[in-house]
Amino acid sequence: MAGISVRTLSAACGVSTAxxxxxxxxxxxxxxxxxxxxxxxxxxxxxxxxxxxxxxxxRMRSGNAQQFVGNLAIIxxxxxxxxxxxxxxRRIIAGAKSRAAELGFHLYEFSVTxxxxxxxxFVRVLQARGVQGVIFIFTAPTNAMADxxxxxxxxxxxxxxxxxxLLHTVCLDHFMTLTRALTRLKARGYRRIxxxxxxxxxxRIAHKWSAAFRSFQEQNLxxxxxxxxxxxxxxxxxxxxxxxxxxxxxxxxxxxxAIVWLRRMDVRVPKAxxxxxxxxxxxxxxxxxxxxxxxxxxxxxxxxxxTQIHRDERSxxxxxxxxxxxxxxxxxxxxxxxxxxx
Numbered sequence: 001m002a003g004i005s006v007r008t009l010s011a012a013c014g015v016s017t018a019x020x021x022x023x024x025x026x027x028x029x030x031x032x033x034x035x036x037x038x039x040x041x042x043x044x045x046x047x048x049x050x051x052x053x054x055x056x057x058x059r060m061r062s063g064n065a066q067q068f069v070g071n072l073a074i075i076x077x078x079x080x081x082x083x084x085x086x087x088x089x090r091r092i093i094a095g096a097k098s099r100a101a102e103l104g105f106h107l108y109e110f111s112v113t114x115x116x117x118x119x120x121x122f123v124r125v126l127q128a129r130g131v132q133g134v135i136f137i138f139t140a141p142t143n144a145m146a147d148x149x150x151x152x153x154x155x156x157x158x159x160x161x162x163x164x165x166l167l168h169t170v171c172l173d174h175f176m177t178l179t180r181a182l183t184r185l186k187a188r189g190y191r192r193i194x195x196x197x198x199x200x201x202x203x204r205i206a207h208k209w210s211a212a213f214r215s216f217q218e219q220n221l222x223x224x225x226x227x228x229x230x231x232x233x234x235x236x237x238x239x240x241x242x243x244x245x246x247x248x249x250x251x252x253x254x255x256x257x258a259i260v261w262l263r264r265m266d267v268r269v270p271k272a273x274x275x276x277x278x279x280x281x282x283x284x285x286x287x288x289x290x291x292x293x294x295x296x297x298x299x300x301x302x303x304x305x306x307t308q309i310h311r312d313e314r315s316x317x318x319x320x321x322x323x324x325x326x327x328x329x330x331x332x333x334x335x336x337x338x339x340x341x342x
């Protein structure tokens with residue numbers, strides 16, 4: 001049987017993949033009769049140990065930061081509103097490179113451009129460089145990589161950008177991160193809360209920001225509610241009309257230019273209206289918001305991908321899984337101060 005994997009062996013023997021891995025390396029923690037049964041099944045089924053797997057696991061156990069093990073790639077797939085890598089993506093890549101290096105892997109960077117892109121030539125470049133696994137950064141929902149030869153690589157995505165096929169994914173826990181933030185904001189006395197979003201930013205994460213916000217409004221605030229302001233491109237004029245119509249006491253959004261827009265309307269920030277940044281990590285000015293922890297997302301993606309390599313898992317997952325990272329609340333001058341009880 002060609003291409004037999006640790007997972008197949010574990011199913012055949014009725015034990016966990018961890019037990020199979022330990023038995024194949026003659027680890028003393030496995031009972032002798034179980035080890036003999038697993039080794040016999042491996043011989044019968046034609047299992048061939050992947051040398052790279054052994055190197056990866058030895059490195060992960062020892063913490064050795066010197067030995068080179070293999071190559072990975074991170075591929076940016078642009079969308080119509082984000083053609084180039086943003087500073088946020090650079091921070092994700094930095095986190096992925098850091099964790100990959102700790103585990104002995106070099107991480108190549110690629111960006112898929114529409115002009116002259118040929119998938120076959122691109123894949124040959126990956127193979128020529130010995131790439132074992134790929135991290136995809138999708139900046140918009142897309143089917144652009146539907147014909148990628150998944151069976152040749154381990155793979156994982158940042159955020160839910162691939163419509164088809166579905167991949168293992170690492171992302172921020174957008175829904176719960178915002179729900180927790182809104183709970184704290186309500187506790188500070190904000191009641192008429194408004195949100196503004198550019199459409200592609202919400203679409204890229206399957207509308208989790210707007211879903212969390214609307215759910216919180218319905219369950220925890222008294223109406224009439226401030227409607228969510230959405231647009232393909234947000235600007236001061238559009239924001240100003242929305243603000244004057246609804247007069248929220250707090251606005252939430254990705255763009256801290258809103259602080260400038262409010263002040264140009266002679267709105268005192270945060271006394272009259274406060275601001276909370278959905279992406280504090282990419283702030284341009286001092287404010288409160290959510291640290292979406294880009295570097296951690298990259299580190300988790302690299303580690304998860306290397307774990308797949310250890311398990312000899314290539315091709316598309318039959319059971320795609322999502323690993324979510326919690327965002328962190330960051331206080332700042334765009335919110336009213338909490339009254340001291342000293």
